[in-house]
Amino acid sequence: MDLYHIVLYLHIVTLLVAAGATAVVKLAVGRRARARTVGDALDWHNVLVAGSKAFPLCLVAFVVTGGYMLSVTHLPWSTGFVVGGLLGVLLLLVSGVFLGTKGKALKQVLEGMAKNGANQPAPKLVPPPFIAAMPFINSGIALGVAFDMVTKPVSIPIAVSAIVAGIVLGAVLGMRRPAPAVEEAPAS
Numbered sequence: 001m002d003l004y005h006i007v008l009y010l011h012i013v014t015l016l017v018a019a020g021a022t023a024v025v026k027l028a029v030g031r032r033a034r035a036r037t038v039g040d041a042l043d044w045h046n047v048l049v050a051g052s053k054a055f056p057l058c059l060v061a062f063v064v065t066g067g068y069m070l071s072v073t074h075l076p077w078s079t080g081f082v083v084g085g086l087l088g089v090l091l092l093l094v095s096g097v098f099l100g101t102k103g104k105a106l107k108q109v110l111e112g113m114a115k116n117g118a119n120q121p122a123p124k125l126v127p128p129p130f131i132a133a134m135p136f137i138n139s140g141i142a143l144g145v146a147f148d149m150v151t152k153p154v155s156i157p158i159a160v161s162a163i164v165a166g167i168v169l170g171a172v173l174g175m176r177r178p179a180p181a182v183e184e185a186p187a188s
Contacts, residue, residue, distance in 0.1 A: 003072075004068075004069060004072045007065050007068045007069055008065075008069060010061065010065050011061075011062065011065040011066060011069070014058050014061040014062055014065065015058075015146070017054055017058055018054065018055065018058040018142070020054075021051045021052070021054035021055060021058070022135075022138075022139065022142075024047065024048075024051035025048050025051045025052055025135070026135060027047075028044045028045070028047040028048035028051060029044075029048060029135065031044040031047075032044035032045050032048065032125060033125050033126075035122040036121065036122060037118060037119050037120065037121065037122055038110060038113045038114050038117070038118050038119075038120050038121070038122050038123070039114055039118030039119060040122060041110055041122040041123075041125065042107070042110040042111065042114050042118070045103070045106065045107055045110055046107075048103065049103060049107065052096070052099075052100065052103070055092070055096050056093070056096060059089050059092060059093055059096075062085070062089060063086070063089055066082070066085060070082065078156075079152075079154055080148070080152075080153040080154045080155045080156045080157075080158055080159035080160075081148040081149060081151070081152045081153055081154075081159050083156050083159055083160070084144070084145060084148035084153070084156075084159030084160055084162060084163055085145050085148060085149060087160060087163055088141050088142065088144065088145035088148075088163055089145075091141050091163070091167075092138055092141055092142070095134055095137070095138055095141075098134075099131070099134055102131060106125075129175055132174060132175075133170070133171055133173075133174025133175050134174070135174065136170040136171070136173045136174030137167055137170035137171055137174055138170065139166075139170055140165075140166035140167050140168070140169045140170025140171070140173075141163060141166050141167060141170065142166070143166045143169075144162040144163035144164070144165060144166030144167070145162075145163065145166075147162045147166075148162050148163070
């Protein structure tokens with residue numbers, strides 16, 4: 001056992017923490033959208049915000065552990081898979097700041113509504129298509145980076161194309177809209 005493999009382990013644990021936080025956040029988004037009261041919507045929004053706090057820490061951990069492993073292997077930061085990883089970190093950071101800003105605004109709206117009674121019916125929370133697609137796009141970015149880390153392409157265009165493919169896949173999946181619910185006719 002050496003320090004390199006301990007750091008590699010921490011790099012992988014960071015991936016698991018990020019995956020767990022993603023699951024919590026996606027669950028909270030779904031539950032918030034289905035909340036019946038303003039209080040419930042605010043509670044699920046707070047779960048989402050709490051889970052989201054793991055992401056910037058994970059991004060820092062990825063860069064620090066990855067940087068250490070590069071220093072040991074003497075690979076340049078300009079290697080394709082490294083550039084792909086850093087691009088992924090940058091895109092996820094920008095996305096997180098953007099979604100965090102939108103989340104703070106929504107929290108203020110929900111808190112304002114809760115002051116008038118947390119048991120009042122929750123508003124129908126339908127985000128714009130781009131906002132709804134962002135979690136899928138972020139997952140696509142993460143999958144593209146994971147592909148780069150496993151296959152380790154030296155070519156920057158190949159590494160970046162894996163990220164772009166993840167973004168496209170995430171956007172396609174995220175822009176899907178479920179069919180409207182059909183109400184059943186009352187039984188006669």
